[in-house]
């Protein structure tokens with residue numbers, strides 16, 4: 001089996017709100033000083049899902065793909081350290097400032113160029129723009145079935161069985177390979193690579209493909225090919241006028257709160 | 268201006284759900300003169316009257332019960348048929364398990380773009396603009412669409428329904444029955460929280476990682492009980508759910524449930540943007556946290572700084588005493 005993990009490098013979503021800044025002219029997030037970008041959390045869980053299938057199926061290979069800047073090598077190396085076999089960076093100035101449509105187009109072209117892929121694993125959403133589209137767009141582009149927001153995956157021959165999280169419960173969906181799966185945090189914690197694996201991963205080579213390698217025209221990718229235009233990026237105003245309850249004891253504070261809530265007709 | 272809007276409606280036990288009426292409201296405020304609602308599954312044609320009362324001008328239905336269990340490939344084919352009938356400039360869906368899957372698939376098939384999980388959608392001099400929260404709620408982004416139709420999924424409770432127009436009616440039409448699916452649903456398990464549902468509660472009390480142990484939720488549940496089992500429900504942060512302290516179905520936030528109660532009480536929750544994405548629509552937020560610098564106090568109207576182990580039981584007593 002050949003599994004692909006799509007891994008995106010993003011600004012750390014745990015950046016404290018006070019350090020989160022945007023450039024309103026460029027409609028861009030300004031990277032926070034001293035906080036390194038990270039592998040999007042759901043993507044490390046997607047990698048965990050692929051690794052567990054590889055271990056169960058035996059004789060399988062995992063390729064991790066990232067579209068991004070040279071720095072995205074770090075995200076690729078992290079998945080390699082977890083146990084993926086090969087890394088692929090999709091890097092071209094033409095790929096920047098795209099939308100889910102163009103991202104999926106580039107990733108789909110890479111999967112098609114690899115040729116022998118049995119399943120693609122994505123995160124349920126990238127924790128920067130929170131779209132939750134790429135996996136489904138790839139499934140459409142590849143013509144494969146898909147199962148989104150997975151909390152469990154199992155393989156029975158050529159049949160993939162996916163436990164999915166719904167708003168009010170769970171379902172088990174089955175689809176034939178090849179297929180696309182997007183993975184959610186309910187799947188569980190991703191494994192933590194050992195030092196030796198990190199050192200091995202550092203030595204693994206990562207192949208780079210450009211738009212030309214993928215047979216894509218600059219006009220159909222990145223900002224030029226996007227279906228959505230970002231008009232405005234802004235930080236919403238917070239009122240921030242909290243009233244803290246005074247009192248010497250817990251009971252006094254609690255009583256003050258009840259009084260305040262009654263006064264405001266909330267209770 | 269959007270003249271034709273298509274709303275992909277959803278049924279709950281054969282009845283039109285509340286979000287569908289919110290989507291019709293949004294379509295109307297976009298200035299759409301034709302609002303077509305597509306309804307799929309058992310009870311669809313019976314639910315049409317409620318869609319008309321909610322502001323739909325046309326309702327397309329298929330009562331095929333195969334649609335009751337949502338499968339993306341079956342639904343997308345039916346909605347494509349609705350698109351052919353309605354020629355929409357804008358397609359509105361809920362940010363539900365239906366919209367999450369259909370919007371990107373439709374976007375691909377119609378070679379256009381989809382903006383997910385939007386709080387607002389407006390007509391700006393003839394162009395549809397959609398505003399959504401990004402970076403886990405740290406920022407907001409407004410998008411326009413390069414191609415037509417514009418596809419937008421809307422967060423529950425972000426838009427108001429119209430005043431119902433009793434007895435209203437309109438044109439009806441049919442959608443095809445379900446096609447074959449490549450996906451089989453081998454099982455489905457509904458995990459309903461006992462009693463009041465989170466989204467229906469007028470008061471939500473949520474607990475976070477700061478509770479320190481699953482037992483902490485007993486203290487939180489006591490508080491909810493004192494507030495009234497008929498109006499207060501218990502939620503949790505993702506950190507608490509991931510630790511297995513509370514069921515994921517009760518998670519509030521970006522990747523959990525969106526709640527808009529009159530009162531939201533956050534106990535031992537730091538107020539990460541991804542959590543606030545699920546509760547910032549509450550009318551009044553109260554925070555109980557031992558750290559006076561916690562981000563939650565940026566959002567809260569009232570706060571108590573202190574250890575929840577003392578503060579929450581004291582609050583439970585004070586509420587009982589005030590009754």
Ligand SMILES: Cc1cc2nc3c(=O)[nH]c(=O)nc-3n(C[C@H](O)[C@H](O)[C@H](O)COP(=O)(O)OP(=O)(O)OC[C@H]3O[C@@H](n4cnc5c(N)ncnc54)[C@H](O)[C@@H]3O)c2cc1C
Nearest residue numbers: 475476477504505506520521522523535537541542557575
């Ligand atoms: C893409 C993405 C999606 C996410 N989606 C969600 C989501 O849907 N919902 C969600 O909740 N999170 C979500 N998160 C996680 C989010 O970023 C935070 O990590 C999470 O909300 C933190 O949970 P918490 O506030 O319970 O824990 P912590 O951040 O650990 O905060 C615990 C708080 O408890 C306080 N405390 C500790 N002890 C006590 C005590 N004895 N008494 C009183 N206070 C005490 C501390 O001061 C602290 O403020 C998401 C993250 C990402 C990246």
Ligand SMILES: Nc1ncnc2c1ncn2[C@@H]1O[C@H](COP(=O)(O)O)[C@@H](O)[C@H]1O
Nearest residue numbers: 006007067122123125126131132133134
């Ligand atoms: N630039 C990228 N490189 C690799 N994978 C990506 C990229 N963008 C998105 N993905 C994958 O698609 C998932 C969903 O992304 P999104 O649709 O942007 O929310 C992510 O969790 C990744 O698995």
